[in-house]
Amino acid sequence: MNKLDDLNRSIIKRYTNQPAELPFLLRNRIHDQPILMYGLADLNASLSLQDTWIILDPENLAVISEKNDEVHIERVKRTDIRDVTETVGLSCTVLRFYTESESRPLELRYSQRQRKTMEGIKLAVEGKLPNDPEEPHHADIFYRQSVASAMANAQLAVSGNKLAVIWRLLVYLKPYKRLLVMGSVAAIVLTIMNLLPPYLTGYIIDLVSQTQEVKASISVQKTVWSVIGLLAFVYIVREFCLWMRLRNMSMLGEYVAHDLRQELYNHLQTLSLRFFSRKQTGTIITRVSSDTDRLWDFIAFGIVEVSLSCIMLVGLGVVLVCLDWRLGLIMTVPIPLFLWAFYKHGKNIGRIFIKAFQRWSRLTALLSDTIPGIRIVKVFNQEQREIERFGKRNSNCRTSFNEVHRVWTSFWPRMMFAFHGLTLLVWMVALPRVMGLSDRTLTPGTFIAFLLYMAMFMHPLEVIGQMTRMLNRALSSAYRIFEILDTEPQIKNKPHPVQLKPVKGSIRYDNVSFSYDGVRKVLNQVSFSVSPGEMIGLVGPSGSGKTTLMNLLARFYDVTEGCLFVDGTDIRDVELGGYRKQIGMVLQDPSLFHGTIMDNISYGMQHSNPEQIIEAAKAANAHEFICRLEQGYETIVGERGHTLSGGERQRISIARAVLHNPRILILDEATSNVDTETEQKIQEALTRLIKGRTVLAIAHRLSTLKRATRLLVIKEGTIVEEGTHSELLKMEDGVFRKLYTMQQTLHEQFVA
Amino acid sequence: MNKEEKKPSPKFILGENKKIHLVLNDRTIPVRIHPCFPWRDPGRFISVCGIDGEEILLIHATKGLEGTSKQILQQALLETRFTLTIDRIENIKKEVEIRNWTVFVEHQKRTFQTELDEWPQTLSNGSILIRDVAGDFYCVQDPKKLDPKSKKLLGEMVG
Ligand SMILES: Nc1ncnc2c1ncn2[C@@H]1O[C@H](COP(=O)(O)OP(=O)(O)OP(=O)(O)O)[C@@H](O)[C@H]1O
Ligand SMILES: [Mg+2]
Numbered sequence: 001m002n003k004l005d006d007l008n009r010s011i012i013k014r015y016t017n018q019p020a021e022l023p024f025l026l027r028n029r030i031h032d033q034p035i036l037m038y039g040l041a042d043l044n045a046s047l048s049l050q051d052t053w054i055i056l057d058p059e060n061l062a063v064i065s066e067k068n069d070e071v072h073i074e075r076v077k078r079t080d081i082r083d084v085t086e087t088v089g090l091s092c093t094v095l096r097f098y099t100e101s102e103s104r105p106l107e108l109r110y111s112q113r114q115r116k117t118m119e120g121i122k123l124a125v126e127g128k129l130p131n132d133p134e135e136p137h138h139a140d141i142f143y144r145q146s147v148a149s150a151m152a153n154a155q156l157a158v159s160g161n162k163l164a165v166i167w168r169l170l171v172y173l174k175p176y177k178r179l180l181v182m183g184s185v186a187a188i189v190l191t192i193m194n195l196l197p198p199y200l201t202g203y204i205i206d207l208v209s210q211t212q213e214v215k216a217s218i219s220v221q222k223t224v225w226s227v228i229g230l231l232a233f234v235y236i237v238r239e240f241c242l243w244m245r246l247r248n249m250s251m252l253g254e255y256v257a258h259d260l261r262q263e264l265y266n267h268l269q270t271l272s273l274r275f276f277s278r279k280q281t282g283t284i285i286t287r288v289s290s291d292t293d294r295l296w297d298f299i300a301f302g303i304v305e306v307s308l309s310c311i312m313l314v315g316l317g318v319v320l321v322c323l324d325w326r327l328g329l330i331m332t333v334p335i336p337l338f339l340w341a342f343y344k345h346g347k348n349i350g351r352i353f354i355k356a357f358q359r360w361s362r363l364t365a366l367l368s369d370t371i372p373g374i375r376i377v378k379v380f381n382q383e384q385r386e387i388e389r390f391g392k393r394n395s396n397c398r399t400s401f402n403e404v405h406r407v408w409t410s411f412w413p414r415m416m417f418a419f420h421g422l423t424l425l426v427w428m429v430a431l432p433r434v435m436g437l438s439d440r441t442l443t444p445g446t447f448i449a450f451l452l453y454m455a456m457f458m459h460p461l462e463v464i465g466q467m468t469r470m471l472n473r474a475l476s477s478a479y480r481i482f483e484i485l486d487t488e489p490q491i492k493n494k495p496h497p498v499q500l501k502p503v504k505g506s507i508r509y510d511n512v513s514f515s516y517d518g519v520r521k522v523l524n525q526v527s528f529s530v531s532p533g534e535m536i537g538l539v540g541p542s543g544s545g546k547t548t549l550m551n552l553l554a555r556f557y558d559v560t561e562g563c564l565f566v567d568g569t570d571i572r573d574v575e576l577g578g579y580r581k582q583i584g585m586v587l588q589d590p591s592l593f594h595g596t597i598m599d600n601i602s603y604g605m606q607h608s609n610p611e612q613i614i615e616a617a618k619a620a621n622a623h624e625f626i627c628r629l630e631q632g633y634e635t636i637v638g639e640r641g642h643t644l645s646g647g648e649r650q651r652i653s654i655a656r657a658v659l660h661n662p663r664i665l666i667l668d669e670a671t672s673n674v675d676t677e678t679e680q681k682i683q684e685a686l687t688r689l690i691k692g693r694t695v696l697a698i699a700h701r702l703s704t705l706k707r708a709t710r711l712l713v714i715k716e717g718t719i720v721e722e723g724t725h726s727e728l729l730k731m732e733d734g735v736f737r738k739l740y741t742m743q744q745t746l747h748e749q750f751v752a
Numbered sequence: 753m754n755k756e757e758k759k760p761s762p763k764f765i766l767g768e769n770k771k772i773h774l775v776l777n778d779r780t781i782p783v784r785i786h787p788c789f790p791w792r793d794p795g796r797f798i799s800v801c802g803i804d805g806e807e808i809l810l811i812h813a814t815k816g817l818e819g820t821s822k823q824i825l826q827q828a829l830l831e832t833r834f835t836l837t838i839d840r841i842e843n844i845k846k847e848v849e850i851r852n853w854t855v856f857v858e859h860q861k862r863t864f865q866t867e868l869d870e871w872p873q874t875l876s877n878g879s880i881l882i883r884d885v886a887g888d889f890y891c892v893q894d895p896k897k898l899d900p901k902s903k904k905l906l907g908e909m910v911g
Contacts, residue, residue, distance in 0.1 A: 015852065017862055047834050049860045085771070089832035090790065091888045098769060105770055111836065112887035113864075150886040154850055154867050354846070355908050358871050479848045 005141050008148035015151050016113070018042065018051070021140050026053055026064055029073065033057035035139045037124055039117035040147075043092055043109040054108060056121055061097065063106060076106060084122050088115075095122060116146035165478050169295070172256045179255070183248030187304050190241040191311050194456070195319060196234045200227055202449025209444055245304065253300030257292045264288050264484055271484075272491040273556040277516070287484060291477040298474035306467050309460035316460075320453055323446055330425055331454060335461070338418075342465020345411050350469065352407060356400035363393045423454060491555060497575035503582045503663040504567050505532035505694030507553065511562035514548060522548050524717040525562070535695040537708030539736060545717045546698045547588060550666045553696065554583055566664075584662030588669070588698075590653035592644070597626055598633040601655045608659055619688045620655035621681040622648070647678040654685050665690060667697040669704060711736065762800070762809055764821040764828075772828045774800055774808060783808065785825065790833045791875045798829070835881070835889035836862070841902035844909065853882070855890065864890065872910050880910060 012020040022038050037056040044050040044065075052065040061081065063074045076099055083098040095118055096105040110118055120142060173180055204227055207220065214220060265288060276284070313335065321328035370377055370386055377386055430450070433442040508529040515521045522545045530536050538546045551557050552564055555571055564571045566579070592600050601616060602608045608616075613633065617623040625648055629635045637643055644652070657665065667686065679701065686704065690697075699705050711728055713721035713736045721728055721736055728736040763775040773780040781802060788797035788810075798811040811817070814825055840856040850865045864884040873881045880892040892898065895906060 015863055015865055043834075047830070048858055049836075049862065085769075087771070087784070087831070089834055091836055092831050092834035094831060096770065103768055107770070109831075113884075115887075150884075151850075151865055154865060154885040351908055358909065361869060362871075476848055483849075 005137075005144060008141075008144040008152065011148040011151050012144060016147065018147070020144060022053060022055070022143070026055075026071070029064065029071065030055060030057070030060075030062050033059060037117075037121050037139050038143055039110075039121050040114055040143075041095075041108040041110040041118070042114055043111060045107070045109065047092060047109065052108060054118075054121060056124055061106075061125065063108070074106065078125065081125055084125050086119070086122060093118070097125070113147065113150070116149060117143055120146060162475055165475055165482065168482065169299075169478050172259055173252065173299070175259075176252050176255050179248045179252040183245050183252060183304070186241040186244035186248065187308055188311065190238060190245055191308055191315065193234050193238040193241060194312070195315055195453075197231065198449045198452035198456075199319070200231055200234070201452060202443075202445035202447075203227060204445070205448050206443045206445030249304055250300045253296040253298075256299055257296035260295065260481055261288055261292045264292070264481060267485055267487075270489040270492070271487060272489055273551070274490060274516075275487055284484070287480050291480050294477045295474060295481070298470065298477075302470050302474060305463050306470070309463040312456070312460040313464070316453055316456060320450065323450055323453075324442065326440075327426055327430055327442075327450055330429065331422060331457070334418075334422060335457075338415075338461050339464060341415065341418075342461060343468065345408075346466055346469050349404060349407050349411075352400070352404050356397065356404055359393065359397045359400050363390070363397050366390055366393055419458065423451075426450070426454065491558060491576070493576050494573055498569050498573050499575050500567055500569065500579055500582070503579065505663050506530065506565075506567055507664070507694065507696075508565040508568075509549075509552075509562070510565065512552065512559050512564055513561040514545075514552060514557065515560050516548075516557075521560075522717050523552075526714075526717070526719055527562075528712060528719060528722065530694060530696065532694050533692065534710065535690055535697060535708045537705045537711040538696065538698045538714060539705065539711055539739065540714035544714045546714055547668055549714070550585075550668060550696060550698065553664070553666060554580065554585060581660075582663040583666065584657035584660045584664070584693075585666045586650070586653050586657050586668065590649050592637045592649060592652060594636070596634045596636055597629075597652065600637060600652055601633075601659060603656060605659050612659060613655075616655045616659040617652075619658045619685060620651045621685040622651040622655050625651075647682065650682060651685060654682070654689060658685075658689055663693060665693045665695045667695065667699070667704075669697065669699050669701065713739075761817050762811060762821065764817075764824045766824055772824060776808070781808065785828055785832060787829060787833055791879075791881065792877065794829065794833055798825070835891040838882075838890050838892045840899060841905045844905050850885070853884075853890075857890070864888065872906070874910060880906065 009020045012018065018040055022035070027035070035055055035057055039054050041052040041054060042049055044052070050065070052063060055062045055064065056078075059078055061076045061078055063076075065072050076097060080099045080101060081097050082100055085096050085098075087094045087096075091111050092109055093112070093115055095108045095110070098105045108118070204224070207215075207224065207227075210220070268284070268288070317328070317332045317335070320331050366386075366389060370390075377383060430442055430447050432438045433440055434444055434447050506529070509526050512523055512526045513521055514523040526549065528536075538549065540546055548557075552559055553566075553571075555574075555576065558572060566574060571579075593603065598610075598613055601613050610633075614623060617626055617633075626633055626635075635643070667690075683701075683704065686697075687707065690707070697704060697708065699708070705711060706725060708725070710722065710724055712719050713728065713734075715735055721731065721734055723731075728734055729740060731737055765773050765775060765780065767773045767780065767782060769782075771782055772785065774783045784801045784803065784805075786799040786801065787794050788799055795815065796811075796813045798814065799807050800809040800811060801807050811825075814822055814829070817825060836857045838855045838857060839859070841853070842856065842861075843852075843854040845852045845854075846868070849868060851868060852863060852865050854861065854863050856862070864886070866882060866884050870883060873883075875881055878894065878896075880895055882890045882892075884890065892906065895903065895910070898906065
């Protein structure tokens with residue numbers, strides 16, 4: 001708790017310009033009462049940025065603003081407040097407190113950033129939040145939590161410390177120490193071996209340029225052969241080490257990527273729906289696929305390349321200075337300059353890349369819009385327009401990427417030019433000495449060795465120059481992966497959960513409220529109960545919260561307020577796995593997995609035998625159409641069940657539910673129209689399915705509703721009517737009656 | 753067009769609760785207003801809804817309203833479609849998963865954050881709109897009038 005609060009505090013400090021708590025001076029002004037809550041309204045009446053604090057204590061609501069260095073306090077008694085309203089605009093929300101004594105309401109204006117805090121205060125004033133400050137710093141914690149939440153959601157649980165992230169990544173290497181050690185040793189040896197051949201070459205050349213007499217002597221003959229032998233040895237060791245390094249490091253990277261991928265996937269399965277609705281599916285998939293791949297790249301090549309380049313650079317510098325310190329310095333002194341140039345270039349190109357990347361993502365966004373929606377494009381005959389739209393974005397991309405190419409292509413020649421300049425300098429200094437024109441002579445061998453070494457400079461420089469970019473890319477991948485790993489599953493078993501076996505099927509919603517985003521209430525104080533074996537029909541306009549109500553029963557989400565009891569036990573105390581096994585769901589838009597129809601029906605019941613599966617399909621009225629398919633139950637249905645129609649998919653999902661034999665059945669009827677015959681079939685299937693179970697059915701069709709023992713009518717998150725079909729019809733002005741007559745007229749119109 | 757002109761133009765008053773009300777056949781009804789096209793055409797097509805959310809009236813243009821009604825409606829519109837106006841950009845810095853903006857809104861410094869794949873949106877009138885993680889909108893009215901540094905920073909993000 002405290003750690004979270006610290007994090008929120010640092011987020012506010014770092015990312016907003018507002019104080020992380022109520023200023024001490026203001027706090028002192030109203031010290032007579034404990035502060036329950038406070039918030040900041042950051043806009044004034046003329047919609048300019050200006051801070052006004054609102055403070056709630058057990059008796060008063062105080063509004064403190066500063067004008068011309070004067071503190072202005074306005075106090076309202078809480079018992080005096082008769083109404084609070086909130087008018088939400090794009091970036092300005094107005095909160096008004098109406099009091100008994102004043103005709104003008106007290107008004108506060110604020111941006112979205114403050115909205116969560118202010119809504120908390122509104123709820124408290126309305127008496128919908130418990131009013132005793134259980135914790136002394138509750139007000140501060142609440143304020144920080146609500147201001148920081150948007151930011152905290154967007155960023156990560158593991159923000160900040162880069163070193164910590166790298167360290168954490170390295171922990172994943174631990175099980176593969178052997179590979180790591182072998183790979184690193186091979187890499188170091190490889191580097192040393194790379195440094196040897198130029199030296200040997202120089203040595204040989206010096207030997208060759210000796211006078212005939214010296215060359216004829218036997219010892220020289222011997223030396224020549226041993227040098228050649230040594231060279232052969234160097235090459236063999238070098239290639240062996242190269243192989244060792246590549247092999248071990250690639251495999252190491254693969255192991256680590258594999259482990260991360262697996263851990264990620266395992267963890268994803270435990271996370272609650274809330275997590276998935278907050279993140280785009282695409283980004284989650286990217287994390288499992290490309291981010292882990294990028295880390296493989298980093299571990300297999302990145303780390304090694306960079307450290308080797310450092311070793312190489314130092315090695316080269318040392319060797320050059322040892323060979324001849326004057327020439328050596330000419331080469332080594334400008335190195336920092338080169339590194340700086342590479343670094344600068346990386347930054348520069350990164351900036352252009354942002355833009356290119358933005359255009360690129362606009363291009364891919366268009367693709368992911370139009371390819372799955374190709375039917376709509378065709379129906380509306382918009383191919384030409386889409387081609388033009390794509391063309392525009394495509395050429396924008398080209399322009400940007402060409403800019404990138406322009407920058408890097410011009411960078412390289414300039415770099416090489418500078419390098420050639422150095423080479424020329426070396427020649428100018430060295431050649432006179434080699435020719436013996438100066439008194440500090442230089443052997444031709446040393447000179448050649450020197451030239452060979454110089455050619456080896458460029459590559460490590462480049463690698464090190466790109467290090468920051470590579471490191472940043474790998475780090476952000478690591479961040480993204482760890483973010484998921486650090487997300488706690490919100491829905492999980494309590495330490496000693498209650499086993500409900502079997503579930504009897506009595507359900508009670510007790511003042512249940514729920515909000516997906518913590519701001520807008522989708523369900524508001526819903527209460528009703530269901531006895532075992534009853535069938536409840538849920539009716540209401542689209543968006544009224546019917547599916548949400550069912551999501552709570554399946555415990556995809558936990559209630560925000562109130563309680564939900566199953567068989568008299570709070571659902572949060574029930575053992576989750578066993579409970580879900582006894583719940584069946586036929587969803588509004590059933591999705592089928594890629595696989596055979598048989599696999600799809602027996603999903604979750606893999607051990608069912610063919611008889612059971614056929615029986616279930618028969619009960620679901622799916623058997624006939626399945627048999628008509630060429631490959632029967634072994635027909636592969638596509639990733640989104642493309643080959644099947646909506647009604648067929650629904651019947652398969654009914655079959656799934658039948659096979660499952662759940663105690664509580666949740667039906668979310670599709671609104672989509674199916675033909676009368678199919679509807680008949682689905683209805684028959686449902687009738688068979690609901691027998692002997694507790695059923696909650698969200699229904700749009702009157703035929704389904706007639707079978708229900710009771711109907712609940714939901715509107716804007718509250719239950720507005722309850723009763724049997726005929727009872728509800730009798731209510732004058734009733735919502736259900738209105739819906740019913742509307743549907744009847746529609747029906748008659750169609751039939752007529 | 754003719755048909756519309758014949759209708760008496762709608763009247764708005766501020767109720768004693770300071771909220772906007774519509775006067776309809778001698779009744780005053782508290783209403784909410786929703787501009788249908790808040791960016792491209794803020795002065796036209798205003799949906800006027802009752803508190804229950806059902807549309808009572810669609811105003812085609814605020815221009816047609818008379819005196820105080822027009823003022824009241826425009827004031828209300830100002831609040832509902834208010835966005836923070838950026839007059840200078842000091843810095844845009846990429847961080848892990850987010851982009852951190854430091855800007856000046858009417859000469860006051862304000863920092864806000866956007867997600868990395870949330871790019872500024874160019875409106876049909878040339879203004880640029882940025883939405884931060886909290887849901888606030890920031891607007892650059894006329895990008896051409898920005899100072900060179902801001903222009904350069906913004907130019908990297910818009911395309
Ligand atoms: N995952 C979600 N995150 C945020 N808001 C959501 C989510 N799912 C639904 N909502 C919102 O909650 C409200 C109720 O949605 P719900 O799906 O429960 O409606 P419904 O009664 O089932 O409607 P329909 O009859 O169209 O299926 C809607 O306003 C919707 O926008
Ligand atoms: Mg639904």
